[in-house]
Amino acid sequence: MLDTLFYFFAAITLISALLMVLSPNAVNAAICMIVSFVNTAALFVLLEAYFLAILQVLVYAGAVMVLFLFIIMLLDVDKDGSSYLKEKMSLAGSIAGFALLVILIFSAFVGGQYLPETALQAVGENPTGEGPGIPFTTSAKSFGYSLFTKYMLPFQVTGFLLLAAMIGVIVVSKKQGDFK
Amino acid sequence: MTVGLNAFILVAALLFAIGMLGVLLRKNTLVIYMSLELMLNAVNLALVAFSRYNGTMDGNLFVFFIITVAAAEVAVGLAIIVALFRRRQTVMVDQLNALSR
Numbered sequence: 001m002l003d004t005l006f007y008f009f010a011a012i013t014l015i016s017a018l019l020m021v022l023s024p025n026a027v028n029a030a031i032c033m034i035v036s037f038v039n040t041a042a043l044f045v046l047l048e049a050y051f052l053a054i055l056q057v058l059v060y061a062g063a064v065m066v067l068f069l070f071i072i073m074l075l076d077v078d079k080d081g082s083s084y085l086k087e088k089m090s091l092a093g094s095i096a097g098f099a100l101l102v103i104l105i106f107s108a109f110v111g112g113q114y115l116p117e118t119a120l121q122a123v124g125e126n127p128t129g130e131g132p133g134i135p136f137t138t139s140a141k142s143f144g145y146s147l148f149t150k151y152m153l154p155f156q157v158t159g160f161l162l163l164a165a166m167i168g169v170i171v172v173s174k175k176q177g178d179f180k
Numbered sequence: 181m182t183v184g185l186n187a188f189i190l191v192a193a194l195l196f197a198i199g200m201l202g203v204l205l206r207k208n209t210l211v212i213y214m215s216l217e218l219m220l221n222a223v224n225l226a227l228v229a230f231s232r233y234n235g236t237m238d239g240n241l242f243v244f245f246i247i248t249v250a251a252a253e254v255a256v257g258l259a260i261i262v263a264l265f266r267r268r269q270t271v272m273v274d275q276l277n278a279l280s281r
Binding site: 002003006010013014017018020021026029030033036037040043044046047048049051052055056059060063064067068071072074075077090091093094095097098101102105109120123133134135136137142143146147150151154158161162165166168169172173175 | 182186194195197198217218224229233235236243248250252253255259263265266271272
């Protein structure tokens with residue numbers, strides 16, 4: 001059952017990502033992107049990372065893509081359709097590069113299939129605080145536990161980065177000459 | 181679930197390749213930016229899969245930080261694109277060639 005779900009969600013993720021890249025309309029691309037993000041969240045659920053799945057839907061499919069759609073509609077960039085398919089050279093070069101990357105990935109996996117397959121281990125509910133590392137748990141509690149012990153400095157740096165980004169956005173989006 | 185780590189990594193690598201195709205192929209700056217987000221998302225998927233199969237929490241914490249940084253990055257990037265559009269009246273990368281003239 002779970003295997004079928006994995007193949008289903010992985011297929012939808014890949015197909016909608018490809019549609020995003022290939023659709024000439026920017027709004028359609030953004031909608032396909034939302035579908036791809038939601039299905040990635042479903043893959044996170046299959047990996048038992050429930051907190052990250054919710055975060056993915058809220059932050060990526062919610063906030064980020066709404067911001068993208070707002071800017072796309074605000075700038076109204078669809079009027080002159082991007083005719084990337086008409087330029088043969090750039091199309092041929094892009095597809096050749098993509099094909100090379102896909103062949104590289106598949107050849108790496110053909111070589112990697114002789115490696116022993118990693119088994120899925122059982123996971124606990126709550127962080128214990130014992131042992132060397134932080135064990136994988138399904139609860140959001142272990143995020144807080146890790147953020148305030150091992151990842152204290154990155155956590156605070158991230159907070160400062162958000163502040164810097166907020167000030168930067170305000171400065172960049174003001175009209176020129178507003179600071180006199 | 182009997183699906184192994186390899187399958188998840190294959191999906192993540194293909195997502196990354198599709199994102200790179202978008203960066204190479206598209207001319208609309210906004211769609212190029214969305215493709216960059218797709219590549220970040222592929223890396224997130226790989227990190228969560230490694231974290232789950234390895235039995236440690238660190239990969240999930242990395243993804244937490246990546247999502248935070250990506251949200252901040254999208255806000256700044258879109259503000260820059262809006263400022264660019266306000267000055268040049270276009271966001272197509274083939275028309276943004278002021279340095280070559």
